[in-house]
Amino acid sequence: MIIQSKAWGRSPRGRPVSRAFPAARLCGVAHSTSPPPRPASPGALAELLEEHAYLCDDGLATACFLALRMGRPLFLEGEAGVGKTELAKTLARVLGAPLIRLQCYEGLDASQALYDWDFPRQILHLRAAEAAGATDAARLEGELYDRRFLLARPLLRALETSPSVLLVDEVDRADDEFEAFLLEVLGDFTISVPELGTIRAETPPVVVVTSNRTREVHDALKRRCLYHWLEHPDFDREVAIIRRRLPDAADRLAGQVARAAATLRAADLLKPPGVAESLDWTEALVALGARDLDPDTAALTLGAVLKYREDRDRGLAALFDGR
Known part of the structure; x- marks a missing residue:
């Protein structure tokens, strides 16, 4: 992941300059940026899924294959219990990538889905700095919003972890507000953090979005995805x-x-x-x-x-x- 920030770095005259940093360097996270293996055909993908005890028809195998090949999120809709969530879990095993799951619910907001600041640690840092006699208020404020105090929630973790499979489960249970900031993530795999800048994934995660269709999900979100309706098996x-x-x-x-x-x-x-x-x-x-x-x-x-x-x-x- 790359973080583009206007507040990091100084020119010789002391003015802020814009720089981009790998997230692994900022976070101390070691991860591979190699893309996940891509099966050569829908049939090959179906065989890999079957090796992990997931049986799918040609339509689902094709939709999943195209999502991998085109780098697009896969939107799975259907009644509860038809295997939407299980597909994401099995796909993670097939790709050898960690599964990062965001379970949606009414009232889900950015602090629970994207990121939050570790307020207790910020307070401890501030008190320690004051006890040490620190007097530079501007520097202290900048330190409080350092990357080490940022708590990564599922969407940000998925951008930080490469490769990974991001499961946005039961998106129909969330509110319109959640769909709005999910669009930014799925559009170009970026997250905007006002205090740090724009965080961009070096290698986008494989994304599976599921819905039980308890309500209609907005067209703008579906347009970002490849869509497939799952029926009960014959x-x-x-x-x-x-x-x-x-x-x-x-x-x-x-x-x-x-x-x-x-x-x-x-x-x-x-x-x-x-x-x-x-x-x-x-x-x-x-x-x-x-x-x-x-x-x-x-x-x-x-x-x-x-x-x-x-x-x-x-x-x-x-x-x-x-x-």
Whole structure:
């Protein structure tokens, strides 16, 4: 990362000059600036993801490949539990890069997402300087806003860490204000710190933005990204996902869970299950030594897949009424 600052450095006449500094030099952070490996094709990327137990279709593999090749953020939208967050985690493992996650929520602001100043350390520094007899107020003020007192939040950490995968999770839960300063980061991978200048990533992070579509995200943010809508997997793919992630599950049981999950998604439920719930359900059944998903076993383990009391009776009726 490069920091461009008007306050760092002096000319022979004592006037400020503009300089650019590598962030590693300022922060004492050692990191590689080599770009992450880039698979040669969407198929090659899909194979790498599958090696890490993430199975995706051609559309998702292509969107992910293009995001890597074009250096654009990937905006993933879809219902909860379809694998949006898991893709970012798996992509980080494939690239051998750290995952930096920003979990969005209502009221998220710049001090929690971008950076903040370490006020307690600044006060300690000020008191120590005063105790040592320091009298240069301008110098003290400059020292208080030195880079060592800057607390890097997820967005700034992603710019400082190269390579890295930045996951902006559930952006639809955040406010419009958050989207506004996220645009600056995703636009040219810079962060403006008034006291220091503009911080720019030497190597931009790989960015994955997810949304459950609880509200519409502004077009300006989506335009910065490549967009892909994630559907629930079809029956065969869901069985394959279950078997890949839970090899102790019998083929018959994996098929029964996948078929039951599809039935529940078609029912009038408050919270239909995603793939994550299918995996939880299968894991619970395997832990109980179940070989079949019969009505009694389903009733005992339904808490692994349905999270609302109102959905329990509806779910059992959808699964077993008429048998």
